[in-house]
Amino acid sequence: MNTFKALVVRENNGYINYQVENHLKKDMLDDGEVLIKVAYSSVNYKDMLAVQKNGGVIQSYPMIPGIDFSGTIEESTDSNYAVGQQVLVTGYNMGMTHTGGFSEYARVPSSWIVRLPENLSMKEAMIFGTAGLTSALSIFELEKNGMNTSLDQAILVTGATGGVGSIALQILSKAGYKNITALVRRKNQVQVAKKLGAQKVILLSDFEFKKKSLAKQTFNYILDTVGGELISNLLPYVCYQGSVSLCGNVGGIKLNTTVLPFILRGINLIGIDSVNISQDYRQMIWSKMAKEWKITNSTLFTDITLDELPDTIQLLKEGKHLGRTVVDITK
Structure with a gap:
């Protein structure tokens, strides 16, 4: 990875602006043992708050928002996670104080990672999402x-x-x-x-x-x-x-x-808190969603690209957003 693309929120003289930026460098990403090539993210109410002034989500700027994503491990210094493994991440401080999922790449602590359950694709994981x-x-x-x-x-x-x-x-x-x-x-x-x-x-x-x-x-x-x-x-x-x-x-x-x-x-x-629950609890609930509670084949959702994300955030702000929106980072 030389450069990558992401939605970035910036503050300038008290004004908050956000847009998709190209040619971002690796040092834009926060620290973590695992670098992941993001495949999909999703749009949540908290993501809309993150790009608002006084939204109470982002603590410092610039920041890449996005509180969840799924993708494939590209680099890892943790022996528990191998290159090529498909994973998902939700919650913790992602998209708040740690660069998040509205990006072609994300770097996170290995303790945040959930292995993608069997019978669930990376896209289906984000149809569910946070x-x-x-x-x-x-x-x-x-x-x-x-x-x-x-x-x-x-x-x-x-x-x-x-x-x-x-x-x-x-x-x-x-x-x-x-x-x-x-x-x-x-x-x-x-x-x-x-x-x-x-x-x-x-x-x-x-x-x-x-x-x-x-x-x-x-x-x-x-x-x-x-x-x-x-x-x-x-x-x-x-x-x-x-x-x-x-x-x-x-x-x-x-x-x-x-x-x-x-x-x-x-x-x-x-x-109900989905941000800081234990990894065992997360894995158990994700397993249920991949099996007896799997409803992704009938879920009301919309596919968008990263470039279309600002328009969807505006619909959410206006209360006009229905169902789920999956952000296909690969397009």
Whole structure:
């Protein structure tokens, strides 16, 4: 590798700019034992925040964003990883304080690497990406708290046509859940959610929230991707001994609630982190996504090139982005 191409975010006199740059040199990449030729990355909400002023993601500039990627090892000083091996990386500080996946090359610590599971291609790994990992973690944790296909439990997925929500609907449907409700904001998202596996779809504007501490018991489980006021308003509707997983903050970071749903109905609130989980946990969840939870052949996704990435980021910022977007770095 002499030079390479990447999306670069730069700061100049308080202004943040980002664009695809060519002829970047190897010293642009942060340190690590393994150099990887990137094949695919994906677009996540956090990636959109990374290119915004005061987005709270990037700490210093210049930076190559992109919180996940898959690719082939080109150089390695760690004997556990060989040249030519196909791998994937998600989370940690990638695309934040460590140069990330929107690049033809990435250099990372070997401790961040996940070996590509059998029955999963590099492209399929990024159809899932960080959003898929987060979805699978949410479902796994809800199942640990009693969600079960053998029971007729009402499950609600918020942000159901976004990256995390769209994959969650598909995994739930493939797993055999039959009472899945999707909560969406726009009418054009209703049919999309149904195609993804929802049996029922609720428009946010049609849901009449009762402004009280406890409302009618409606949902046994909620997989929330939004946060903020929305989940605050939904907690009173959770059934006795139900559970809610939280993995997003697009709706805000504040949670305004009372203790009553917790002490009178015994509900559980489960935080989902996909950034710093252990390698054993990562490998186990990726194995499930490569086998019984594999839905990549039916996932709603769009292919783009690195040069098209800025336009997709803008759509995500405007709330017009549906499903998953895979960035084909090889084109």
